[in-house]
C-alpha cells in the first residue's frame with residue numbers, strides 16, 4: 001500500500017505476468033496442507049517489476065512461498081528450486097535484503113486496508129487485513145497485525161503523527177493468536193537456516209550459488225523501531241550471556257536499507273543522553289528515564305508473551321513426546337530454547353531487558 005500524489009491509499013499490485021507467484025502465495029495454507037506445493041513453477045523474469053513497492057510485494061510473495069516450500073509438513077527442503085531462487089535472490093539484491101522472509105516483509109509489507117478508498121485512519125478498528133498467511137488460520141492475522149500495530153504506535157516516538165494517523169488502537173486481541181498454533185506452525189515457518197541443526201549446511205539457492213547459504217529466521221530483533229529507540233536513548237547491548245551484540249548488529253542487515261541508514265545516522269549523531277546529562281535539568285532527566293523505563297517494560301512484556309507462546313507450549317510438547325511418543329511435527333525440532341529467530345531467545349530477551357533497565361540516568 002502507498003499513498004498516491006493526492007495522499008489517498010493505493011493498493012500496490014503486480015502485472016498479471018506475475019500471477020503464478022501471487023496465486024501460489026495467496027493459496028499457501030491450502031497448497032501446503034494438500035501437499036501440493038511442489039517444485040513446478042515457471043521461471044519468471046523480474047524485468048517487469050516497477051518501483052520499490054512492486055519489488056517489496058514480489059519479495060513478500062516469494063518469501064512466503066520460500067518458507068512454505070522449505071518447511072512444508074514440518075520437514076525441510078534443503079534445495080530451493082531455481083524458479084524461486086533466481087528471482088528471489090535478484091529482487092533481494094536490488095532491495096539489499098537477505099533471501100529469506102524477514103520482519104519487514106511479513107509485518108511491515110504484509111497488510112492492506114479493507115477499505116482503501118475510505119479515509120479511516122491506518123489502524124481504525126477492523127480496517128486492516130494481512131496479504132499472505134502460513135497454515136494456522138487467524139493466528140497469522142493476529143500475530144502479524146499486532147506486530148504492525150506495535151510498529152505504528154511506536155512510530156509516534158520517532159515521527160510526530162499526522163492527525164489522520166492518530167486513531168484509537170485497532171481492537172486486535174492478542175488472544176486471537178493461539179499459543180499451540182503459533183508454536184507448532186507459525187514459528188516453524190518463520191525459522192531460518194543459520195545455526196539451525198535441522199539444516200546445518202543452510203539452503204542451496206539453485207541457479208544462484210553453488211554452495212548452500214545460511215540466513216537467520218524472522219525475529220523481532222529485526223524491528224528497526226526498537227533499535228532506533230536503543231540508539232536514541234544510548235542503550236548499548238553488550239555480550240549478553242552467549243548472544244553478543246553482534247546478533248543485534250547483524251539483524252540490521254535484515255532491515256530495509258533506508259531503516260539501516262536511519263539507525264546509523266542516529267548512532268553517529270549527537271548523544272541525547274549526554275545532552276540531558278549536560279543540562280542538569282531535573283525535568284529532562286525524569287522524562288529521559290521515563291522513556292528508558294517504558295522500553296524496559298515493553299521488553300518485560302515481550303518476555304511474558306514469549307513465555308506464553310513458546311516456553312509453555314514447548315514444555316507441553318516435550319511432555320507429549322515423553323508420554324505419547326512424539327509431537328505431530330516430525331522432522332522439526334522442539335526448539336524450546338529458540339524463538340522465531342533461532343536464538344537462545346529467553347536468555348537473550350532477559351539480557352537485553354536488563355541492559356535496558358540499567359540504562360536509566362543515575363541520580364544527579
Ligand SMILES: Nc1ccc(Cl)cc1-c1cn[nH]n1
Pocket residue numbers: 102103106107143144147190217218219220339340341
Ligand atoms: N512479532 C514478530 C513478527 C514477525 C516476526 Cl518474523 C517475528 C516476531 C517476533 C518474534 N519474537 N517476538 N516477535
